[in-house]
Amino acid sequence: MDRLRKVIEQYGRWSVLETYINRIEAHSTADFSHAFENAKALIETVGKEICVARGVEIEPTASINSVLKKAFASVGYVGTDMVVQISSALATIAQQMGELRNDIGITSHGRPLDQIRERNDGVDGLTREFLLDTTVIVAIFLIRAFETQNPRGGSVAPEINTGYADNEEFNEYWDDQYGSFEMGTYSYTASEVLFNVDNQAYVAEQKLFIEAKEAEQE
Secondary structure, eight states: OHHHHHHHHHSGGGGGGHHHHHHHHHHTTTOHHHHHHHHHHHHHHHHHHHHHHTTOOOOTTOOHHHHHHHHHHHTTOOSSHHHHHHHHHHHHHHHHHHHHHHHHOOSSSOOOHHHHHHHHTSSOHHHHHHHHHHHHHHHHHHHHHHHHHSTTTTOOOOOOOOSGGGOHHHHHHHHHHHOEEEETTEEEEHHHHHHHHOHHHHHHHHHHHHHHHHHHHO
């Protein structure tokens, strides 16, 4: 779960997932069925949140398989055989997790103690590790894919002006940070150097500058 925690730290909007993570870690050994229910709920929450943020309608009775397929599609993972197969396979694993939860779950109805123990021991250690690792992989994959397109609070990625003269505010900020460079009788500001020497870096830094401004205004 540490990998997922790091992603959550990076993208603060997902901090509420800590509740699921704490439950999974607390019960993964003593009550795996409870940990597993929370793993399934975690993945489903990620999928639904992405669909809601992207305006994708989810039927009230939609299965986790349906939710995740829509989530994958909404972040652009459709259109090629390989990607469709991968996303479908991950969603199918999640669907199987939901079905397995019904087999080993103990919270929906009271059960005799022996039955609870049998259900808790019904999944071997290797399978438990695989299922929880799958939870982490699917969640991280979807969160990162979504955040790449929707940085900071779900807002649309800021529009970037690629012309030097169109970015006066950023240019002044960059020049204040790094000054100018003199070569003989020639002098160039830091923003001019960055723009002309490494335009991709210029665009990337400008994007970070805009995002930081938006974050301050929130």
